[in-house]
Every structure is written in C-alpha cells, then in structure tokens.
Amino acid sequence: MIRNVMIVDDNKIDLFVTKKIIEKYNPDIKTRSFINGDSALYFLELCQKERGSEILAVPELILVDINMPQMDGFEFLEKLEKQFKGQSTKFKIYMLTSSLYAEDISRANNNAICTGYLCKPLTVEKFAKVYEKHLSTKEYKKTS
Numbered sequence: 001m002i003r004n005v006m007i008v009d010d011n012k013i014d015l016f017v018t019k020k021i022i023e024k025y026n027p028d029i030k031t032r033s034f035i036n037g038d039s040a041l042y043f044l045e046l047c048q049k050e051r052g053s054e055i056l057a058v059p060e061l062i063l064v065d066i067n068m069p070q071m072d073g074f075e076f077l078e079k080l081e082k083q084f085k086g087q088s089t090k091f092k093i094y095m096l097t098s099s100l101y102a103e104d105i106s107r108a109n110n111n112a113i114c115t116g117y118l119c120k121p122l123t124v125e126k127f128a129k130v131y132e133k134h135l136s137t138k139e140y141k142k143t144s
Contacts (some may be wrong), residue, residue, distance in 0.1 A: 006059035010068040037071035063096040
C-alpha cells in the first residue's frame with residue numbers, strides 16, 4: 001500500500017535528506033516537500049476540495065520543522081487546526097527539528113494535534129518507528 005508523507009522545512013538540504021531517508025525505508029512512499037507553511041496549508045486545502053483524487057492525496061504523515069521564517073512550526077499547527085476544525089483527519093503530525101529546547105519539546109508534546117517530536121537528522125530507524133506505529137499495515141513489512 002502506497003502512503004503519502006508531507007515534509008515542511010525551509011532548509012532544502014534537510015528536505016532532500018528527509019526524502020531520501022523515507023525512500024530508503026520504502027521507495028513506494030510518496031513524499032511532497034514544501035519550503036514554507038503557507039504552501040503546505042494551501043496544498044492541504046486543495047486536498048480537502050479534491051477528496052478522493054489520487055493526485056492530491058491527503059498525507060497520512062506530516063513532518064514539520066519548528067524554526068522557519070514567516071511561519072514557524074507552531075504557527076503552522078495553529079493554522080492547520082483552524083483549517084480542519086470540526087473535520088476528522090487521518091494524518092499524524094510530527095515536529096522534525098534540530099531544536100533541543102525543553103520548551104519546544106514540551107510545547108509540541110502538549111499540542112493537541114502534534115503526535116510527536118523527532119530530532120534531526122531523520123534516520124531510517126526513527127522513521128521506521130513512526131511508520132510502524134502509525135502507518136504500517138499487515139500487507140507491508142519493511143524489506144531492507
């Protein structure tokens with residue numbers, strides 16, 4: 001079963017590395033990368049309008065950096081929560097960040113729509129734990 005993952009990070013190198021790690025774990029997982037929260041929110045809005053479209057599939061997992069210009073990861077969560085208010089969502093959201101500040105970790109862990117907190121860089125092992133916890137099915141088992 002092919003899954004969809006959204007990555008929101010202003011650092012293009014981090015986007016590339018994260019995508020490659022996910023592809024290494026399972027090349028069938030589709031990733032969509034966004035360099036800012038506004039473009040990611042716009043994409044999710046389009047997904048809402050085009051439900052059932054294979055091209056605009058809502059991601060099951062969203063990985064968001066905290067420290068981004070214009071809109072940081074927490075502002076992204078706030079706007080996302082407003083955008084989907086009252087609607088059920090099937091995606092899980094993880095902060096994927098280099099921030100080790102206790103305040104950021106606590107804030108993420110206490111956020112109602114944030115599922116978890118991952119420190120950069122993403123590794124195959126870290127992604128495997130998230131995937132197996134939230135996205136895996138009996139039909140797919142890690143092959144590498």
